[in-house]
Amino acid sequence: MVVGNRRGEASRSGLLEAGKAAFSERRYEEVSIVDLARSIGVAAGSISYHFGGKRGFYLAVLEAAADEFWSDLVSMRGPALDRLTRGVDKFLDRAIRQPRAFEALIADVADGEVRRIRELHRSRLTDALAVEVTGADSTPVLRAAISGSVSFMEGLVLHWLRTKEISREKVKELIIANFFATVLSALRADPEIELSGRVVEAMTSDSPLLSLFPGLPAAPKPAENLE
Known part of the structure; x- marks a missing residue:
């Protein structure tokens, strides 16, 4: 069970990193979650599983980027x-x-x-x-x-x-x-x-x-x- 959780977190983390790259270069409507998931070797359903769909994924990416900037500042x-x-x-x-x-x-x-x-x-x-x-x-x-x-x-x-x-x-x-x-x-x-x-x-x-x-x-x- 712990191994499964770790894999799930790794998948979520990988998706967020790929999402930051994708949404940084393209607008929301230009990003394909199927292509994005395929680019890091996970199923497209992983985005729905972790984030509830493209919209939730987009918001999570924006929040992760803001959190990363904040962490850099406080360190x-x-x-x-x-x-x-x-x-x-x-x-x-x-x-x-x-x-x-x-x-x-x-x-x-x-x-x-x-x-x-x-x-x-x-x-x-x-x-x-x-x-x-x-x-x-x-x-x-x-x-x-x-x-x-x-x-x-x-x-x-x-x-x-x-x-x-x-x-x-x-x-x-x-x-x-x-x-x-x-x-x-x-x-x-x-x-x-x-x-x-x-x-x-x-x-x-x-x-x-x-x-x-x-x-x-x-x-x-x-x-x-x-x-």
Whole structure:
């Protein structure tokens, strides 16, 4: 029985991987579940068995892709700015590797089930960024501001994928600059927001972040103890 369960999980896992590849390159209606199942050597009925049909399979693929991105983010370690930069890179990598799935999650808001998956993972990302900024519970103003910044990032990357009018590096700079500008705006709107030490460190005078804000004065360094 254990062997059967393992085989079933391996089959499900293989289908999800094949589905991510298929739905990343083609639209929902262009994907044949019979051809997809045959490509990894399982019966087409396996999709109905594991996911209840093509529709359930599609939603499971989108959720698995979002979960994979989340797992990559939470496993990162290092200074705040470095993790933010690498996180943006992972986001861009995902958009490039899975353009159809990315577009479905970002743009297909008319589909209620897809929208539910999107909102669940957007909320998780927004909450995580807010905690990163404060190191504790965030305020409604900060959560609203960061939610707007996440929307900006999604819209910008979707525009970039469709037009390729600017370079990837410029897209990354815009996302990072917008995020910190959003945090600064939230601070001005809500004096109760207290920045975490990680974020303060990211915004000190030696930080490369300041190159994105040439008009912003350097933050003063703490006064030395002269005693």
